[in-house]
Amino acid sequence: MGINKETVEKILEAVGGKENINAVTHCVTRLRFALKDEAKVDKEKLENIDLVKGSFSANGQFQVVIGQGTVDKVYEQLIQISGLGEATKEDVKNESSKKLNPLQKAVKTLSDIFIPILPAIVTAGLLLGLNNLLTGQGIFYHHKSFIDVHKEWKGLADIINLIANTSFTFLPALIGWSAVKRFGGNPLLGIVLGLILVHPDLMNAYDYGNAVKNGTVPHWNLFGLHVEKIGYQGQVLPVLVSAYVLAKLEIFLKKRIPDSIQLLLVAPIALLVTGFLAFIIIGPVTFGIGNFITNIVVGIFDHFPVLGGLIYGGCYALLVVTGMHQTFLAVDLQLISNVGGTFLWPILVMSNVAQGAAALAMMFIIRKDKKLKSLSLTSAVSAFLGVTEPAMFGVNIRFKYPFVSAMIGAAIGGATLAVNHVKAASIGVGGLPGFLSIFPQKWGPFFIGMIISIVVPFVLTFIFSKFKRRSSKGAIYQSEISNGQ
Structure with missing residues (x-):
C-alpha cells in the first residue's frame, strides 16, 4: 500500500483542510487531530482512502487509524504538505481539552496519568504470570507446583517475582x-x-x-x-x-x-x-x-456477580468509545492492593476478544471490498492481542450489529467470570495472553468465559447479518456489504 502525496492530501482535505486544524500529532497507530470544527470532517471520504483503517473522536481529539509503521510516514508528509508545524502530544491535548466538559477533563486527566505508566504495569503483569506458571499448584503436577518438583528452579522464580513485584511495590x-x-x-x-x-x-x-x-x-x-x-x-x-x-x-x-x-x-x-x-x-x-470504593465494588460482585459481570462486560466497549475506561485502571490497582486481585480486568479481556471475534466474522460476511476484508482480519488479530480500536472503529461500529454482538458476548463472558470469582493477580495483556495474569486455579472458568466471548459474537454477527438482509432495507444493505461500505 503506497504512501504518496495525493493520498495524504486526500486525508488533509477530508478532515476539513489545514485551516481546520489547530494541531496534529501521532501515536503508534493513529493520527491525532485537534480540530476547530469536527463537523467539517467528511468521514465517508476519509474512510474510502486506502491508507485509512477507521476514525473516531475521543477526549476532544479526532483520531484517524493508519497503522503501526505507516502512521509516522504519513505524519511527516502531512506536515510537509500542510505547512503546519510539528506538535507534541501535549500540544494536541491542550488544544483538545478546551472543548471538554468537567467530567471529560477529569477522565482525560486520569488517562494522561496512567497511560504513561502502563508499560511498566503490563510488563510486571506478564512477569507475574510467568511466576504463576512456576509456582502455581496443579498446573504441571497434581497438587504440586513446578518448583516443588524441580527445586533448582526456585531461585529463578524468586528473581522473576522480585522483578515483577517492583512496579507494584x-x-x-x-x-x-x-x-x-x-x-x-x-x-x-x-x-x-x-x-x-x-x-x-x-x-x-x-x-x-x-x-x-x-x-x-x-x-x-x-x-x-x-x-x-x-x-x-x-x-x-x-x-x-x-x-x-x-x-x-x-x-x-x-x-x-x-x-x-x-x-x-x-x-x-x-x-x-x-x-x-x-x-x-x-x-x-x-x-x-x-x-x-473497593468495598462497594467488591460488595456488588460478591452479592450480585451475574449482574456485575453482565453490566461491566456489556458496557466496557462503550467506556472505551467515551474514553472513560481509563478511570477503571485506578480501581483495578486499588483492588489488587486491597483484596489481592482484580475481578474487573479479566472481564476487560472478555470485551476485547469479543470485539475481535465480531470483526473476524465480518471478514467472511463482507464480499468484495478487499480493503475492508483485510482490515477485518488485521483488526481482529489486534483485538485478540488487546488493542481494540481498529476493530471497533474501523469495522464493528461502522456496521453497528457486530458491535452489539460483541457487547452481548462480552456480557455473557463477563457474567461467567464473575460467577466463578475469577481474579487477576495483576494487569497484563488484555487479550488471548491475558490468562498469564489470572490466578492459575481459575484458568478453567477463564478459558470458558473466553470461548463464550469469542463464539457468541462470531455467531451473532452472522445471525444479525441474515436479519439485515431480510429487512425492508435488505437491498440497500446487500449493496453496502458487497461494496464494503
Whole structure:
C-alpha cells in the first residue's frame, strides 16, 4: 500500500483542510487531530482512502487509524504538505481539552496519568504470570507446583517475582512521577514523593489491617498530635492527591521566590509541606475513600456477580468509545492492593476478544471490498492481542450489529467470570495472553468465559447479518456489504 502525496492530501482535505486544524500529532497507530470544527470532517471520504483503517473522536481529539509503521510516514508528509508545524502530544491535548466538559477533563486527566505508566504495569503483569506458571499448584503436577518438583528452579522464580513485584511495590513512585508531570510540576519530585509514601521505615500498608486489630499501629507524636506511621504501598488516591498538591505548591513557590535561590527553597519547602499534609490529612482521608470504593465494588460482585459481570462486560466497549475506561485502571490497582486481585480486568479481556471475534466474522460476511476484508482480519488479530480500536472503529461500529454482538458476548463472558470469582493477580495483556495474569486455579472458568466471548459474537454477527438482509432495507444493505461500505 503506497504512501504518496495525493493520498495524504486526500486525508488533509477530508478532515476539513489545514485551516481546520489547530494541531496534529501521532501515536503508534493513529493520527491525532485537534480540530476547530469536527463537523467539517467528511468521514465517508476519509474512510474510502486506502491508507485509512477507521476514525473516531475521543477526549476532544479526532483520531484517524493508519497503522503501526505507516502512521509516522504519513505524519511527516502531512506536515510537509500542510505547512503546519510539528506538535507534541501535549500540544494536541491542550488544544483538545478546551472543548471538554468537567467530567471529560477529569477522565482525560486520569488517562494522561496512567497511560504513561502502563508499560511498566503490563510488563510486571506478564512477569507475574510467568511466576504463576512456576509456582502455581496443579498446573504441571497434581497438587504440586513446578518448583516443588524441580527445586533448582526456585531461585529463578524468586528473581522473576522480585522483578515483577517492583512496579507494584513502588507504584506510588510511578504514579507520583506521571501525576506531578501532568499537573505541571517537576516529575523527579513526584518520584521522591512516591518513595516517601512507601519508605521502609513506615509500616507496610498490607499489615495495617492486622495492626489495627492488635492495636499495634505505630504513631508519630507531633506536639501532642498522633499521626499514624504507615506507608501507602499499592495505593492510588493518596499519591494522586498528594502529587496535585505538590505540583501546585511548586508552581506557587516558583512564582514568588527569586530565581537565584529557587534551588535552595522551592523543592525542600514543597516536599516538606506536601509530606506533612500527606501523612496528617491526605493519606488517611484518601485511604478511607479508596477502601470505601473497593468495598462497594467488591460488595456488588460478591452479592450480585451475574449482574456485575453482565453490566461491566456489556458496557466496557462503550467506556472505551467515551474514553472513560481509563478511570477503571485506578480501581483495578486499588483492588489488587486491597483484596489481592482484580475481578474487573479479566472481564476487560472478555470485551476485547469479543470485539475481535465480531470483526473476524465480518471478514467472511463482507464480499468484495478487499480493503475492508483485510482490515477485518488485521483488526481482529489486534483485538485478540488487546488493542481494540481498529476493530471497533474501523469495522464493528461502522456496521453497528457486530458491535452489539460483541457487547452481548462480552456480557455473557463477563457474567461467567464473575460467577466463578475469577481474579487477576495483576494487569497484563488484555487479550488471548491475558490468562498469564489470572490466578492459575481459575484458568478453567477463564478459558470458558473466553470461548463464550469469542463464539457468541462470531455467531451473532452472522445471525444479525441474515436479519439485515431480510429487512425492508435488505437491498440497500446487500449493496453496502458487497461494496464494503
